[in-house]
Each structure stands twice: as structure tokens, then as C-alpha cells.
Amino acid sequence: MKISLNWLKDYIDIDLSLEDLARTLTMLGLEVEEIRVVGLELPQKSDRSEFKITGLGWPSDYFVVAQIDEVMPHPDADRLTLCRLNDGGADLIVLTGAPNLFPYKGIGPLVKPIKVAYAREGSVLYDGHKPGYELTKLKRAKIRGVESFSMVCSEKELGISDEHEGIIILDSDAPTGMPLAQYMGDAVYEVSILPNMIRDASMVGVARELSAVTGKALRVPQRSVKSNGPNIAGKAAIEIRDPQLNPRFVLGLIEAVTPRESPYWVQRRLRMAGMRPINAIVDATNYVMLETGQPLHAFDYDVLKERANGERPTIITRPAVEGETITTLDEVRRNLDPNDILVTDTAGPLSLAGVMGGLESEIRPETRNILLEGASWNFINVRKTTSRMHLNSEAGYRFARGVHPALASWAVELCLQRMYEWGGGQIYEGLVDKYPLPPQDPQVEITVADVKRKLGITIPATEIADILRRLEFKCQVDGDRVVAQTPPIRLDIGSGEVGKADVIEEIARIYSYNAIPETDLGDDLPPQGNNLALDHEEKIKDILVGLGLQEVITYRLTSIERENRLALDRNELNPQSYVKLRNPSAPERAVMRRSLLASVLEVLEKNVHLSERLAFFEIGPIFVPIKGQQLPNEPRQLALAMTGKRHNSAWDVVEKGQLDFFDLKGVLSGLLESLHLLNVSFEPASHPAMHPGKCAQIFVNGNSLGYLGELHPQVKERYDFLSACVVLAEIDLDKLVSLTPLWFESAPVPLFPPVLEDIALIVDANIPAERVETLIRQTGGKMLSAVHLFDVYSGEKIGTGKKSLAYSMTYQPQDHTMTAAEATALRNKIVRRLEREVGAQLRDE
Amino acid sequence: MPANVGGTTGNKCPSLFVGTGLFFGGFMEEKPKIISELEETRDKALASLSQVNDEEALQNWRRDYLGKASQVMLTFASLGQQPKDMRALLGQTANQVKQALEVALEEHTQRVKQTALLHKVQSEQVDVTLPGRAPVQGGLHPQTQVMRRIFAIFAEMGFQVYRTPDVESDLYNFELLNIPAYHPARDMWDTFHVEGEGVVLRTHTSPGQIHAMRQNAPKPVRVILPGMCYRYEQISARSEIQFNQVEVIAVGKNITFGDMKGTLNGFVRRLFNADVRTRLRPSYFPFTEPSAEMDVECFVCAGKGCSVCKSSGWLEILGCGMIHPAVLENGGYDPRVFSGFAAGMGPERISMLLHKIEDIRYFWGNDVRFLGQF
Numbered sequence A: 001m002k003i004s005l006n007w008l009k010d011y012i013d014i015d016l017s018l019e020d021l022a023r024t025l026t027m028l029g030l031e032v033e034e035i036r037v038v039g040l041e042l043p044q045k046s047d048r049s050e051f052k053i054t055g056l057g058w059p060s061d062y063f064v065v066a067q068i069d070e071v072m073p074h075p076d077a078d079r080l081t082l083c084r085l086n087d088g089g090a091d092l093i094v095l096t097g098a099p100n101l102f103p104y105k106g107i108g109p110l111v112k113p114i115k116v117a118y119a120r121e122g123s124v125l126y127d128g129h130k131p132g133y134e135l136t137k138l139k140r141a142k143i144r145g146v147e148s149f150s151m152v153c154s155e156k157e158l159g160i161s162d163e164h165e166g167i168i169i170l171d172s173d174a175p176t177g178m179p180l181a182q183y184m185g186d187a188v189y190e191v192s193i194l195p196n197m198i199r200d201a202s203m204v205g206v207a208r209e210l211s212a213v214t215g216k217a218l219r220v221p222q223r224s225v226k227s228n229g230p231n232i233a234g235k236a237a238i239e240i241r242d243p244q245l246n247p248r249f250v251l252g253l254i255e256a257v258t259p260r261e262s263p264y265w266v267q268r269r270l271r272m273a274g275m276r277p278i279n280a281i282v283d284a285t286n287y288v289m290l291e292t293g294q295p296l297h298a299f300d301y302d303v304l305k306e307r308a309n310g311e312r313p314t315i316i317t318r319p320a321v322e323g324e325t326i327t328t329l330d331e332v333r334r335n336l337d338p339n340d341i342l343v344t345d346t347a348g349p350l351s352l353a354g355v356m357g358g359l360e361s362e363i364r365p366e367t368r369n370i371l372l373e374g375a376s377w378n379f380i381n382v383r384k385t386t387s388r389m390h391l392n393s394e395a396g397y398r399f400a401r402g403v404h405p406a407l408a409s410w411a412v413e414l415c416l417q418r419m420y421e422w423g424g425g426q427i428y429e430g431l432v433d434k435y436p437l438p439p440q441d442p443q444v445e446i447t448v449a450d451v452k453r454k455l456g457i458t459i460p461a462t463e464i465a466d467i468l469r470r471l472e473f474k475c476q477v478d479g480d481r482v483v484a485q486t487p488p489i490r491l492d493i494g495s496g497e498v499g500k501a502d503v504i505e506e507i508a509r510i511y512s513y514n515a516i517p518e519t520d521l522g523d524d525l526p527p528q529g530n531n532l533a534l535d536h537e538e539k540i541k542d543i544l545v546g547l548g549l550q551e552v553i554t555y556r557l558t559s560i561e562r563e564n565r566l567a568l569d570r571n572e573l574n575p576q577s578y579v580k581l582r583n584p585s586a587p588e589r590a591v592m593r594r595s596l597l598a599s600v601l602e603v604l605e606k607n608v609h610l611s612e613r614l615a616f617f618e619i620g621p622i623f624v625p626i627k628g629q630q631l632p633n634e635p636r637q638l639a640l641a642m643t644g645k646r647h648n649s650a651w652d653v654v655e656k657g658q659l660d661f662f663d664l665k666g667v668l669s670g671l672l673e674s675l676h677l678l679n680v681s682f683e684p685a686s687h688p689a690m691h692p693g694k695c696a697q698i699f700v701n702g703n704s705l706g707y708l709g710e711l712h713p714q715v716k717e718r719y720d721f722l723s724a725c726v727v728l729a730e731i732d733l734d735k736l737v738s739l740t741p742l743w744f745e746s747a748p749v750p751l752f753p754p755v756l757e758d759i760a761l762i763v764d765a766n767i768p769a770e771r772v773e774t775l776i777r778q779t780g781g782k783m784l785s786a787v788h789l790f791d792v793y794s795g796e797k798i799g800t801g802k803k804s805l806a807y808s809m810t811y812q813p814q815d816h817t818m819t820a821a822e823a824t825a826l827r828n829k830i831v832r833r834l835e836r837e838v839g840a841q842l843r844d845e
Numbered sequence B: 001m002p003a004n005v006g007g008t009t010g011n012k013c014p015s016l017f018v019g020t021g022l023f024f025g026g027f028m029e030e031k032p033k034i035i036s037e038l039e040e041t042r043d044k045a046l047a048s049l050s051q052v053n054d055e056e057a058l059q060n061w062r063r064d065y066l067g068k069a070s071q072v073m074l075t076f077a078s079l080g081q082q083p084k085d086m087r088a089l090l091g092q093t094a095n096q097v098k099q100a101l102e103v104a105l106e107e108h109t110q111r112v113k114q115t116a117l118l119h120k121v122q123s124e125q126v127d128v129t130l131p132g133r134a135p136v137q138g139g140l141h142p143q144t145q146v147m148r149r150i151f152a153i154f155a156e157m158g159f160q161v162y163r164t165p166d167v168e169s170d171l172y173n174f175e176l177l178n179i180p181a182y183h184p185a186r187d188m189w190d191t192f193h194v195e196g197e198g199v200v201l202r203t204h205t206s207p208g209q210i211h212a213m214r215q216n217a218p219k220p221v222r223v224i225l226p227g228m229c230y231r232y233e234q235i236s237a238r239s240e241i242q243f244n245q246v247e248v249i250a251v252g253k254n255i256t257f258g259d260m261k262g263t264l265n266g267f268v269r270r271l272f273n274a275d276v277r278t279r280l281r282p283s284y285f286p287f288t289e290p291s292a293e294m295d296v297e298c299f300v301c302a303g304k305g306c307s308v309c310k311s312s313g314w315l316e317i318l319g320c321g322m323i324h325p326a327v328l329e330n331g332g333y334d335p336r337v338f339s340g341f342a343a344g345m346g347p348e349r350i351s352m353l354l355h356k357i358e359d360i361r362y363f364w365g366n367d368v369r370f371l372g373q374f
């Protein structure tokens, strides 16, 4: 909402600086987003500027009210005129091309001089001919042989609005020679209105808030002009079919209004509020809406009479019927449903209640007689209508948030007066007012203790009452108790406990949040416990980072097509198995992911040209719909993917090794070891995205944790990867966390020296290395503390179909120093076992 | 070491004797030939030592002048055959010569070693400006880092982490939080709806309030609720469809607006610095009342106004308020007895402020050139 300071001052005296006013409004909950200065002196650039301040000041020496006494033709240019102008001092000749002066061209000295905004030589103002707002300085120049050094200004040039069709023609009572800033200097506050403060989407509302904190009196505008016409009785009838939808409907009547231009100050205020001036009739309805917060609607009374065959028109409000339509004044034909409320007459729909008028009964240029509606509507219905139709109107905006029905008659009366003042005519005596459902304005009882319990401060009852009275609550004080009657201007105060909270918020707001002292939580600390799932998860991240992997966090929204890239058989993923959005923002983000791996692989693909080594992991949920369950399961997963070089190259070393299956296996083994998981095994397996010969399933104590492997070559073709192999793994994180022990025992450092031995064995190529190692470990028993495979060889030297496995073994006796004989015996035992079980032969060098 | 025949003085100050024939002249008519030969050899040896400059030459010198076949050693060996009156003087002289040669050799050996070391070190010099070899390094996503910081700060104040699901019912995401259908506040969230009845992607972590309260009522609650939230937006540098939020709630019998200020100020002081200035502005959330926004003084410009704070000098850091009575009741607490506060913040916003990140899309874009900086 754009608040003109000038306009606001109609309702309250303000002696705050521009910035202090912004600060005060912000601290009331009316957050100021920008101050646009329109003529007033721009605040000095200070060390602390809390607000965005834009706009233009009009220094008194340069910008004044002037009068044009004669508009003369330019000798050489049809589109220019020469104005004989007086700026309060000398007579001057000013050159202009303003089309709105053409009617006065060449008619001789004007009987009624034209009042204009005049900028003297050297003025800094906006260039009206350039797009946007670009400052320019007025300099002496010759245009078509006539010297020009000053100008009469358009609104755009002065920064009032972007209007640049013609120059400003001020109201005729503007005093010639008065500095322009003094006459109409202003500032516009761009204020965001909170949903529960819609009462402040009005000038009077904002003034009321200011009055509450500054103590300055609020001047509520009231109709002051007496009716000059007959009584309205018999001129129109109202029939409200459902008071829940339409608690109040008020009509006023004014005839013979001239739809001329409103006074300039009205037009300026409307434009600064972001509205387009039309004529006195339309402008009055908009002006009063901005003033009071009550949207109004003007009907052409003659059209209504015609529709009623010359009889008294009857306004009927009712829900729309399924299939009914209305063409609104934006010329859109709208299909209605029973949630929409209609204002109709006996001939049919007139307007979409609270949202937009109908085209048929719209005010036309020739309209003179106005039936003026002020009504209130059920905010839920209006909201349904505006959101279904994506219709944003000033009226809809206010009604969808709730306008108090008490405002209707006040606003209608004010508007009749404005129409009369700006367009003349005859105001009918009285209103037609149907008010079947006045709201129950809650009475809230609040004690000093209630306030203390919520805010932590003791405010005496009299002060509580004082604060509330400033917001127009009617208060009775009884000891520590205040009974506050909600004023009939707002609908945001509830009753009971909620009402108390609502009122306490008002007290805190006016008392000032920043005046409430901060305290430390003194309440009982809840029972504390551990959080293993999170702790383990964070530990896993740290381990993986230590193992050289970069964590990524991806979108949890994806598409089935994207995830299908990773499936060898594209039909494998069933659309039914996804959590799908009803309203996706883009087709590529239409479902919640089922595969964390697919997301991580996308990241790998995206970065593959950016780094010679990539190793990523992510931990996060996937989303699995469960039949018969409203919400999906959200199991957490760990996905890893790596590609590129094993190590980083340096200036003296070119790394040739490429990351492969065993690098990833090393990472996973390292992870499981760091988590102190025992009985880990990797078994050949198959996975739809993985190379059938390079894929393993990971088990811990017989529980499957997931898979690792090389990306299937066929799947890889769907990605933009370099030739290097891509390895990936998918781990059930919940399982991993559940298997991870909370504690582990450490082993003492041995007192006796270890004995190290190497053996090389030749076995058939198809014997898995893990089997050989398991046999070594089993045979070595407790004495064997470590086995490390340090070489695998196959080649002619050892015969085809064979491979050599070389292990280094560590024997670690716990209670004595091992003798050579003992070591040999153990070694022989191991070798014999391997010979027997897997046909191994000792390889001698 | 041979026996110290020369006595203490000679041992300590051999150079006194070197090349001073005068000394002997004082006592004798004439110096025996064998003694002057010894002295000549000594002078020759000392002179040649300065030419020796490597390990091998040192060995040769030792062999020539101090070896078994050297003149000095031969002199000792032949002492028995010398005339009796000569023996003492000759022995003393030979000893002095030997001492002088040994001391000179030791000194020179050290010198040669030093020189050799110097040469070696000089020849080994590297260009220290060449880059180091980059180890393989992993890293945490910036948002994990900032989340951990937030968790740690609240943990210090007794708040534990409580996680709840991303896909929520309309009931938990809205209704129980005092946001009935068609409530004006529904405009505050552009919601992703899931196929099926009344299911949404959570638009905030606030549904966790209800979960946490319902699980703990009537015991007091002090938790933070972190998690990914979703809003229907067009993705741009300023807005994302997915974002983290951390919500803070405390419920108990004696919790006030002042406590909320104290706790949240404690948080921002720990996050930024002890002197940071804050302010609370009235705001509106359907699930809190009174509601507020907390601003911290812009730490980039210290409140002077800059592009980060959009020249306001203040940075919006979190929304907060006293939990609405209806929400307390929905959580299982009697609002006449219990009270509490809730606050919510955006960790991405905090990161953007702390690291001057201008584009929110960087977070889930996972470009290594971005991630590598954290």
C-alpha cells in the first residue's frame, strides 16, 4: 500500500522526520519498504540510513507555482507553444510542447490564468523524454530560434507519477509564486500490510495506528455536507438472501453528477497511490476506499431502472447458481459456482460481489445518476472467488481479508459528499441500509497476570487500558482486570484465550517489542536424551569427507524420466510408485525422488568436465508411497559416485591411475571399519544400473546394506561421461545407522613384538580372493592379527588359468615373544589348509 | 689418545710452540737435528692441510703425518734407540708435534665437513614457490556446515534436534497450525500439492511443532526442527522451490516473550558476534501471537547501508512469536497453563549473508567450483 504523507496529514498531525515516521510505522507492523520523496527535502545521507529512499526534492528557489497568462503560437513550430508566464515575480516566456495547452493557443490573454508547476533555470529534475527516471539539469538552450531556460513540468518530470502526456495543470486556487514543495511536496511510503492488519490498508487506519503511538489526535473524516435532494425512500430496495454471505448492504443515491475531471490534488493523490484517475464519480469511489478501507461500487441508476422496466430497482445478493455466468468489466466472461456471491437485480447479475463489477451496469461516460453500494461480504467466499479466478482487484484484496460491516454506511456517506464536491449534483437524503447480521465484536477480559505470563513484564491495568483505548477499544478497569470491548472497525480479535492473545499482541505492539526486556529461559529443561540417527549420520559424513569425498545436496523433486535413465530396463520404475505433485512448477520437478543415486549421478555428470577427479556422496531421504497410507515412507539413503583420476596430478607427477571398483570398495570398507562394524562381506551381485561383472552386495552380519559397482556400460551411454569408468554405490542409511554400535571396545597395545611374514600363493583364477583370506584368518586364529593382500599377479610365469596372491601377515602373540619355530609352524598350518581347501601352491621366487 | 707426555700447558696451547725456535735457543747451544726435522715436517704438514678439502684427502693427510709410518710415530717408536739425554726432549717435542697435528686435523675436518654440507644444501635448493601436491580432499556441503553451527548453538541452550517428514498432511502443515482453508494467511505459502487427499510438501518446518508437542505433552518441549521445505516458485537467483528451514520451539509453564528475545538474541550473538544489535518488528504468522521478525544489524556495512542489506542497515534473520493458543491446544497443552515460543529461520539465507552468495541456485546446483570453496 502506498501512503502519501500529505494525504495522511488530513487525519493526523505528524511532526516526525521522514525517516522517523518510517521507523514508527515499521515498529507498528507496517513495514516500510521504500520512501519515495516527491518534492520534500530529501533526508541528509547519514551514517545510518535504515530505509531505501528514492525520489526528488524540489528546492524552493527552483520550483514554484506559476501562472500562464497567455498561450501563444511558436513562429516556426506547430507543435510548440510560447507561454507568457508569471512566477510570482517577473513575466517570462516559456516554451512548451504540452498538448494540454493547445486549446488555449492563440486565444489571447486568458481570463482565468492556468496554474502550473514551474522549474527555473538550473533545476534538477527527471528527463520526461527518456524511459525510466533519469535526472537532468535545466540549461539555457535555443530551440527553433527561441531561447529556453526553464520549463513547465509534467508529473513525470517532478517524480510524481509516470504521467508525461501533458503538463500539470494545478487547481486554480494554487497561489502563484509559492514554492512548489510548500504547495504540494509529499513523500510516498510503500508499506506492506500484514494479513491480520487489513484495516490498515486505508489512510484512516494508518493514521489510527500512528495516533496510538504518538498520542496525536485522530481526525476521522465524516460527511459534513447536508443532502440537497429528496429522500431515498422508494428509490431502491435490497434483498439479502444469505446474511452469512452478505451481512450488510448499503445504498446511497446521488443524481446529476458531472463526470468531469477531479481536482488536480485528487488526481495526484490517486496516482501516487497507484490508481488511475478517471472522473469525479469513479475517483470518489476509489478515493474513499483508500481513505476508509471500505470498497465501494457505483451503479448507473438509469441502467438499473431500465432493467427494472422503469420500476424501483431491487438489488438481490445471493450465491451464484452452478452454470451461471457474468461478464466482468474487464470484459472477461466468467463461469460461476455456488461459492461466488452475486449482486443481481431482477433482470440478472450486476456484479461479482466484493470482487469486480459487471460490464453491463458499469459507469459510462454519460452516467449522471449514481446508486452507490457499500457492502460487506464473507471473506472466505471472496477468497475462493479471487483465487479461483486469479482476479486481483483492490476490492477483492480487502474483502478477502475481511472488512468490518460497520464501515459501509460511513464510507457511502463520505463518497456521496466527495462526488458532490467534485462533480456536483443532488444527494438524496438517507440510505437504504440492510444490516441483518452485525458481527459480535468480542469483549476480552485481560489481567495484569495474563500480560505478565505472556510477555514477562508487569504493565499496570490502567496502562493496559490506556494502550487499548488508543486503538479505540472501550475499556473498563477493575483492579488488575481490564475488560476491553473490540471497536467496530476490525475483525481480527477473537474471543476467549485466543482473544486474550490477540489483545496482548496489540498491547505489545503499542508498548513496543523493543521495550520488553530480554530474559533467559528459566523454565524446566525437558528430559534430555541422545539422537543416534542424527549423530551417526553426521559421523558418516565426516568419515566420507576424510576419505576424500565431497558432500552434495540435490533436489528432492525430480521426474520419472530422469530417474529412468539409471535403470537398465526402463520399464522397471512404475509411475505408481512415486509421490507425484498435482501442481508441479516444471515437468522436470514433478515427483519426489525414489533414487538418491540418480540425483548424485546427475551431479557427477554435470561436473565431469570441470575436474579430473570427482567423488561425491549425498545422504537424504527417498519417498516411497505405501498403499493404504496417507503419507509415504521416507527412508534415508547414502549414495556415492566417483569417476576420474585416483589422485590429483601435480607439476612433477602425472596421475595415471583411474578410480575404479576397488577405490569405491576401499571407501566403503573404510567407512564400515570406522563405524566399528564387524562381519562385513562383499558378495558378487547384480543391480540394474551396475556392470554385471563388477557389482557387489554389502553385508554386515548377514544384513544387506546395499550395492556398489561400476556403472553399467549400456546405462553409461545415456550420460555425458568421459571414457573413464564411473563407480557408484547405494546404501540403506537407516540400516547402516541401526547396525552401528553406540560404543566399541579398544584393544590394548601388545607388549610383545609382532612377527611379519609374507606368503605368495598360486590358486585357480576363479577362486575369490576373499575365500583365500578368510581361510588364512580362520587358520591363523587369534595369533594372526592382520592379513594384507599386497599383490595379485597372473601371467605365463605361473601358467594359464592361475593367479598368484601375495599376502603379508602379522602374527601377534599376546603373552610371549614368538619363536621362529612357532612362526614356521603357524605358516605351515596356513599353507596346508590352503592347499587342501583351494588347491593353493606356495609360489617360490 | 697417547699418554700426555707434554704436560698440561703444552696440551692446552700447542700453538705457542709452533715455529718458535727461539724457545729452544734460550736453553741450548744447538738444536739436535732430529728435533728440527720433526719441526720442519710439522710445519710442512700444517701448511699442506689448508689445501686438503675433501674426505679422501683428509684420510691421506692423516696417513702421511699421523699414520704408523709417519715421522712423528716413527720418532716415538725409535725413542729407545736415542741417546739417553735426548730421550726426554725428543719425546716431549714429538708429543707436542703430534698434538699440534691432531688438533689442526680435527679443526680442519670440521671445516671441510661444514663446507661439504653447505655445498650439498645449496645444491638441494628447491623453488619453494612451486605449488604443493594437492592431497585428495573431501568436503561438507556448505548447508551441512551451517546447519551444524545452528545445531551446536541451540544444543548449548538445551535444544535438541527433532526431525519430521517432508511430505505432510494438510492437517499438520496448515489446519493444526491455525491456518484453515481459505484463511488469508494461506497466501503466505505457495503450496505444492501431492496427488491424493490432503497431502502437501511441507511449506515450512512448523508441522514439526505439532509432532514434537504431541509426542511430549504435557512435559516441557525444547527442540529445533530442521528440514527441507518446498514452495511453488519459479526457480531464480532469489527463489527456490526447495529450501532448508530450522524452527525452534520451547513450551513450558513459564515461557515469556522476554525469554524468546533472550534465547534468540543468544543465538544471533553466538552466530555473529557478542555485540551484534538486533531489533524485533511486529509481524504476522497464524501460529504465533504476538508475532515478530527479528532483524540483526547488517554485519557487512555495520548498519550504514549496503547492497546486502538493501541499504536498510538491517538483515531479516528470523520470524518468531509466542505460540498461538489454538496451536498449543492442538499440540496437547492447555493454553491457560502453558505458553511457549517458536522461531523459524532460513539456513540458506544465513549462508548467503555470511558468504555473500548472490544466487540461491548455487546450493542445489552442486557445481564443484562452488562446493570447493567451503
Ligand SMILES: [Zn+2]
Pocket: B298, B299, B300, B301, B302, B303, B304, B305, B306, B307, B308, B309, B310, B311, B313, B314
Ligand atoms: Zn549492509
